[in-house]
Amino acid sequence: MIPLEDLIWVAWYSAVAAVVVAAAGLLTLHLLRGRSVATQLTVVGVATVLATVSGIVVISLMMLLNEHDVTVVLWVVSAAGIVALAVSVLLGRRLVAANRVLVEAVRADSFEPPPVRLPAELAELSRELEAARARLAAAHEREQALEASRRELVAWVSHDLRTPLAGLRAMAEALEDGVVADQETVHRYHGRMRVEVERLAALVDDLFELSRIHAGALRLSRDRVGLADLVAEAVAGAEPLAHAKGVRLHGEVAVGGPVQVDASELGRALRNLVVNAIRHTPSEGAIEISAELVAGEARVTVADACGGIPAEDLPRVFDIAFRGETARTPGGGGGLGLAIARGIIEAHSGRIGVRNAGPGCRFEVTLPTATA
Numbered sequence: 001m002i003p004l005e006d007l008i009w010v011a012w013y014s015a016v017a018a019v020v021v022a023a024a025g026l027l028t029l030h031l032l033r034g035r036s037v038a039t040q041l042t043v044v045g046v047a048t049v050l051a052t053v054s055g056i057v058v059i060s061l062m063m064l065l066n067e068h069d070v071t072v073v074l075w076v077v078s079a080a081g082i083v084a085l086a087v088s089v090l091l092g093r094r095l096v097a098a099n100r101v102l103v104e105a106v107r108a109d110s111f112e113p114p115p116v117r118l119p120a121e122l123a124e125l126s127r128e129l130e131a132a133r134a135r136l137a138a139a140h141e142r143e144q145a146l147e148a149s150r151r152e153l154v155a156w157v158s159h160d161l162r163t164p165l166a167g168l169r170a171m172a173e174a175l176e177d178g179v180v181a182d183q184e185t186v187h188r189y190h191g192r193m194r195v196e197v198e199r200l201a202a203l204v205d206d207l208f209e210l211s212r213i214h215a216g217a218l219r220l221s222r223d224r225v226g227l228a229d230l231v232a233e234a235v236a237g238a239e240p241l242a243h244a245k246g247v248r249l250h251g252e253v254a255v256g257g258p259v260q261v262d263a264s265e266l267g268r269a270l271r272n273l274v275v276n277a278i279r280h281t282p283s284e285g286a287i288e289i290s291a292e293l294v295a296g297e298a299r300v301t302v303a304d305a306c307g308g309i310p311a312e313d314l315p316r317v318f319d320i321a322f323r324g325e326t327a328r329t330p331g332g333g334g335g336l337g338l339a340i341a342r343g344i345i346e347a348h349s350g351r352i353g354v355r356n357a358g359p360g361c362r363f364e365v366t367l368p369t370a371t372a
């Protein structure tokens, strides 16, 4: 039976020896902190063995064990130590290998999570990398779409602005050279020139608005406006155009709360929707402009009788310079109206969408309602 006092001393000395070994181990780990995990795990293994051996040395120095026992214990501990060391080296190698698999997966063009089972931390890293890759791919896709729309816009500008300008120049030259002289033709040329200039001015104005939206330079001066007023304004503004085309316009507001909007900008967006509806609805057709409160949001709907937009065009109608087949006629619009409408509505933290419904299509604008 070992006396308690001796036991306390054993505990004390071996603790001191272990602390010394641990300090040396920590210092080594600190110096090797930039090295491979395998190396660091080897250091941990060696430190563990050394701490145990130092404890045995302490006991033998205190003469608590005879020489035979010390040898036996040392052998046992050494064997265990070697096994522990081998395990830590193995673990280190597995970590290094798992890490290499991950690094290789990242280096590949498109990151796929490695098919092997990774340690929890590396598996988490792998998941995060996969999410980051998805975000990167989405950003890349957005950028490509933007680039495509920019290219389309440049092509649009060169075509849609040049063609009427060439026509204007030809008419001006004909007038200047006296090629057309009879009063009636001269009058007709003047009239056509004025129409072309107005159309060009409207296009340039649309382009300017669009560039302001894209540059984030749209300054909204918001006021509290009633939904009913917005709808009434849109109907009144488009009435002459509808009348000329023989299309019926009908405005209706079920429950109209106030919205906090820039009335002139939002009016422009709604006007673009209503003008489109009139343009695409045959005479005798009807257009319904309505507003209501849905789930705490204001919703303005423009429903027409255009006969539906082709399904493949639906996701593209809000793109810059997109025009449906029927709209690509001379004198048609520039394909900017809906892009502008969406820009203005999104600047109001709203959304716009379109779907085919009934005899035509429905454009739905959702806006946050004004808070008291």
Ligand SMILES: Nc1ncnc2c1ncn2[C@@H]1O[C@H](COP(=O)(O)OP(=O)(O)OP(=O)(O)O)[C@@H](O)[C@H]1O
Binding pocket: 206, 272, 276, 277, 278, 280, 304, 306, 308, 309, 317, 318, 322, 323, 324, 325, 326, 327, 332, 333, 334, 335, 336, 337, 338, 339, 361
């Ligand atoms: N109410 C509608 N009914 C049917 N098709 C529509 C309607 N509104 C838009 N479209 C389709 O979406 C396309 C894009 O509309 P958008 O208003 O952006 O351009 P646009 O009317 O052709 O020209 P702009 O508005 O610049 O004068 C149109 O060319 C048309 O094909």
Ligand SMILES: [Mg+2]
Binding pocket: 272, 275, 276, 333, 335, 336, 337, 338
């Ligand atoms: Mg339009």
